[in-house]
Amino acid sequence: MFGTGSQFHGFFNDPRWALAVIRATVLEAAHPQVGAALIDNSTFVAHPWRRLRNTLTSLQRMFGADDDTRQREAARLNRLHARLHGTDPRNRPYDAMDPDTRAWVVATLFESTVTMCRLSGQPLEQRTMEQLYREFQGFLAALEGRADHLPRTLDEFWPYYDRVVAEELENTEAMRIILYKLFDHLPAPPVLNGFPALWATGRAVAGPVVGAITVASLPEPFRRRAGLPEIAGVQTLMQGAYLAAGLTRFLPEGWIKAENVLDLLTxxxxxxxxxxxxxxxxxxxxxxxxxxxxxxTPLPPEPGPASGGEAQRNAQEFFAEVLDQTGDGYLDWPDLAAMARELSSRLDLDEPEETRLYAAYADWWRELQSALDTDGDGRVGLHEYAAAVPSLAGPALIRVAEVLFDVTDKNGDQRIDADEYRALFRTAFHRDTTEAGGTYGRSAFVNDFLSFMSGRRRTTPYDPLLADA
Known part of the structure; x- marks a missing residue:
């Protein structure tokens, strides 16, 4: 069911799947439990490109041929999801480990893949569809240990899918953000940083089109119930988009490989x-x-970074670009948990190391809350942060830096070598980073991390780690 011989492997690099994944994400977000978890914990608004890359990496690990890698990734995802629970604005509890909710997420990926093929004029044969369904059941079983929260057969799946669409999906805030706000405010990928006018122009054209195509592809009963607009001609536009995406499959394989495209964008x-x-x-x-x-033709100058190799951010920039990982305008525990999640994912940490890192960030959050939350609302606003910036770099943040050094230093020699550095930063040593012997020592690492997290420096290795979209 997994590896290069699977049906999923054939679709993973299919350009049509980009449209299918957006559609699946909207259907996931329309589920009240998923929607609430996304709003409270996800970085998809402030750091969408990073979130996309992590999602594709996770799917590759789960559907790859190596069973040990799959089990390790399943364990990591389960630890991640176990930390995501709370209540939504209507005081309904949500839990990312709820088996029915997790089954729905898998169901949306399967159904959107089937719909993708149908809309592009190449519907799947029954045998192929059944094989693909078994693979997604295997995906759920790898996470849950069983797959019985999805219907046993494909024939039983369609009534289940129709029932969830008709009875459980809602017009959630997360769904509306994805459809109507995310593309309108989508930050430029790193490769296009420095060209805000070019990116804004392309986004202004493509964003509404992608949103309209996605709405048109959703199940009609849900569109009516959620009050989503029907625009004349969009059905034709949608089918044309899927057909055009399907034709790109005839381009050289390296051009359309998902990993290559995403690597280039980021x-x-x-x-x-x-x-x-x-x-x-x-x-x-x-x-x-x-x-x-x-x-x-003189135009107003485009804003650029401050002069000098170590430009400083002001408090507002640092708050928005680094601290507010979820993009809700406040600093609270989900933002720091998102940092720990990203670092743990990059370093592929085992459970004890991951727990140490999360615990260090939790201690930092308690320190920040005590020092900065002056109005007692349980979160830190921009004005509270800006009024007490020096309090950011206290003993708990130093502990975060030390723990991060320890979990990056895989061999425990108190030095970060070239391979360990690349695992964290995805690039080679910077010229001014290494000490004698071509390594990165604890003191230098901690000092650089503190300088970055206290908002004093940009253009450090930590920028693409925590600040880039």
Whole structure:
């Protein structure tokens, strides 16, 4: 059911699947339990590209051929989901470990893949559809230890799917954000940083189109019940988009491989990846062309980073770019938990190390709450943070830095070598990072981390780790 011979493997790099995953995500977010968990804990608003990359990496691990990797990833996902629970605005409890909710998430991925093929004029044969369904049942079984929260057969699946759509889905806040706000405010991927006008223009055109196509592809009974708009001509546009995406399958395999495309989008110009040099050269040529255009037709200058290699952020920038990981305008525990989650994922930590990192961040949150939460509402607003910035770098943050060093230093030699550095930062050593012997010592690591997290420095290795979208 897994690996290169599976039906899922054939779809993973299919360009049509990008549209299918957006559709599946909307159907997931329309479930009240998933929607509440996304609003309270997810970084999909402030850091969508990072979230997308992590999701694709997780799916690759779960559907890959290596069973040990799959079991390890399933355990990591279960630990992650076990930390996500609370109540929604209507005081209804949610729990990311709820088996029925997890089954619905898997169901949306399967059904959206089937719908993707139908809308692009290539409906799946019954035998292929049944095989694909067994693979998604296997995916759920790898997480839950069993798959009986999904119907046993494909024939039984469709009445189950229709019932959930008709009885359980709602017009949730998370669903509305994905459909109507996320694409309108989608931050530029790292590869397009520095070209805000170009990105804003493309987003202004593509965002509403993607949203309209996604709405048109949702089940009609849910569209009516949720009051989603019906726009003349969008059904034709939707089918044309799926057909056009399907035609891109005939491009060279390397061009449409999901991992390659996402790597390119999230590639930082400062990376040591050979492709970064090509991108940097293209960016330089575009900037020269833009300067020439501005000479001919003067326009207001685009904002750029402050001069100097170690530019400083003001309090508002640092709060929005780094601290507010969930993008809700406040700093609270889910934001710090998101940092711990990202670091644990990058380093592929085992449970004891992951628990140490989360515990260090929890201690930091208690310290921050005690020092900064002046109105006692259980969270820290921008004005509270800006009034007491020096309190950010207290003993608990130093402990976070020390624990992060320890879990990155896999061999315990008190030095971070080139491989360990790449595992955390996904790039090679910076010229000014290494000490004698080509390693990164504890003191230097802790000092750099504290300088970054106290908001004093940008253009450090931590920017793409915690600040990039």
């Amino acid at each position: 590639l930082s110009p400062d990376s040591d990846d050979p492709r970064a040099r090509t991108i940097t050269a293209v960016r330089d040529q575009m900037k020269r062309a833009g300067a020439l255009i501005r000479l001919i």
